[in-house]
Amino acid sequence: MTGGAGYIGAHVVRTLLDGGDDVVVLDDLSTGRADRVPQAATLVKGDIGDRDVVRRTVREFAVAGIVHIAAKKQVGESVEQPMLYYRDNVVATQVLLDEAVAAGVGSFVFSSSAATYGMPDVDLVDEDTPTRPLSPYGTTKLVGEWMSRDVAEATGLRVLALRYFNVAGAATPELSDPATLNLIPLVFRELTSGSRPKVFGADYPTPDGTCVRDYIDVRDVAEVHAAGLRQLAADPDGPRFRVYNIGRGEGSSVLEVLDVIGAVTGFDMTPEIVGRRPGDPARIVGGVERVKRDLGWSARYELREMVESAWAGWQQRG
Ligand code: WQD
Numbered sequence: 001m002t003g004g005a006g007y008i009g010a011h012v013v014r015t016l017l018d019g020g021d022d023v024v025v026l027d028d029l030s031t032g033r034a035d036r037v038p039q040a041a042t043l044v045k046g047d048i049g050d051r052d053v054v055r056r057t058v059r060e061f062a063v064a065g066i067v068h069i070a071a072k073k074q075v076g077e078s079v080e081q082p083m084l085y086y087r088d089n090v091v092a093t094q095v096l097l098d099e100a101v102a103a104g105v106g107s108f109v110f111s112s113s114a115a116t117y118g119m120p121d122v123d124l125v126d127e128d129t130p131t132r133p134l135s136p137y138g139t140t141k142l143v144g145e146w147m148s149r150d151v152a153e154a155t156g157l158r159v160l161a162l163r164y165f166n167v168a169g170a171a172t173p174e175l176s177d178p179a180t181l182n183l184i185p186l187v188f189r190e191l192t193s194g195s196r197p198k199v200f201g202a203d204y205p206t207p208d209g210t211c212v213r214d215y216i217d218v219r220d221v222a223e224v225h226a227a228g229l230r231q232l233a234a235d236p237d238g239p240r241f242r243v244y245n246i247g248r249g250e251g252s253s254v255l256e257v258l259d260v261i262g263a264v265t266g267f268d269m270t271p272e273i274v275g276r277r278p279g280d281p282a283r284i285v286g287g288v289e290r291v292k293r294d295l296g297w298s299a300r301y302e303l304r305e306m307v308e309s310a311w312a313g314w315q316q317r318g
Contacts, residue, residue, distance in 0.1 A: 012225045019226050055103070063103070077137075090140050108152075110145065115138035144161075165216050185314065187261055191267045202255075210253045214248055216247045217309075228244075244290055257307075
C-alpha cells in the first residue's frame with residue numbers, strides 16, 4: 001500500500017495486518033513517519049511517482065492488491081500550488097496504475113474524497129450526485145477516479161474508489177493525526193493555548209446556522225479498506241470499477257461538534273464567531289447505503305469516540 005506511514009494509512013496497515021494480510025508500505029515519508037509502520041509490515045521508502053521504485057516493489061513482493069492512499073490533501077495549498085497536486089495526486093497515480101497493470105496486480109483501492117462533490121445542494125449526497133470539485137485538490141481526486149476507472153475498463157484491474165467524508169479520531173494516541181488542519185484539532189489548539197474555539201460562520205442555512213459535516217472515525221475508514229479488498233478478492237468477476245461514500249450518513253454541525261468537545265475535554269466552549277471561510281459548503285453528508293449493501297460495511301464509532309480518541313492523541317503530543 002502507498003501512504004501507510006500517514007494518519008489514515010497507518011490505520012489501514014494495522015487493520016490489514018490484524019486480518020492476516022502481508023503488507024508492504026511504499027511511502028516517501030514526506031509527511032508520514034516510519035515509526036507509524038509496525039514491524040510486521042515492510043516499509044519501502046520511496047516516491048510513488050518513481051517508476052523504478054514502484055516497478056521493483058510491486059514485483060519483488062508479488063503484490064496482489066494495492067491500497068493507494070499516498071497523496072497531498074490540503075485544499076488551501078492546492079489552490080496556491082495546483083501543479084504540486086497534479087504531480088503527486090495525478091501523475092504519480094498514473095505511474096502506479098501503469099506499473100500495477102503491467103505486473104498483473106488484481107485489485108486497487110483508491111483513496112478519494114467528498115471534495116470531489118463540491119457544494120451539492122442536496123440533503124444526502126449519494127454516489128450519483130454530480131461531482132463539481134471546487135479546488136484543485138478535489139479535481140485531482142476526481143481525475144484519479146476517472147483514470148483508475150478507465151484503466152479498469154481496459155484491463156483486468158478491479159478498482160474501488162472510496163470517497164471519505166470528514167475523517168477524525170485515532171486507534172491509539174500515537175496514531176492520531178499530527179496535522180492541525182481540521183475542525184477538531186484546530187479547536188484543541190485554541191483551547192490548549194487559552195483561546196476560544198472559532199466558528200467559521202454562523203449564518204448558514206442550517207438548523208443552528210453552522211456548517212454540517214459527516215464525521216467518520218478513522219478506525220471505520222480502515223475497516224472498509226479491508227472489507228473492500230476482501231470483496232475484490234472474493235468476487236473476481238464483479239464490476240471493474242465502483243465508487244463508495246465513506247461516512248456515517250449523519251450530519252453534525254460545528255456547534256454540535258463543539259458541544260461534544262466540551263463534554264470530553266471539560267473546557268468552556270463559548271465560541272468566537274468569525275467570518276465564513278471561502279468555499280465551505282453549508283452541508284455535506286454522505287448517503288452510505290451503497291457501501292453497506294455491497295460491502296456489508298457501516299460505521300461503528302460515534303462522534304464522541306472520535307473526539308475522545310483525538311483528544312487522547314492531542315494530549316500526548318510531544
Ligand atoms: C469542518 C467544518 C469549517 C475549523 C476538509 C476538506 C475535505 C477533507 C476533510 C481531505 C467547516 C468549520 C473548522 C475551525 C470551524 N479533506 N471550522 N472552525 O472543510 O469540511 O473538509 O477536510 O481529504 O476535502 O475540504 O473540514 O475540518 O476543515 O472543517 O468553524 O476552527 O468546521 O468551516 O464547516 P472540511 P474542516
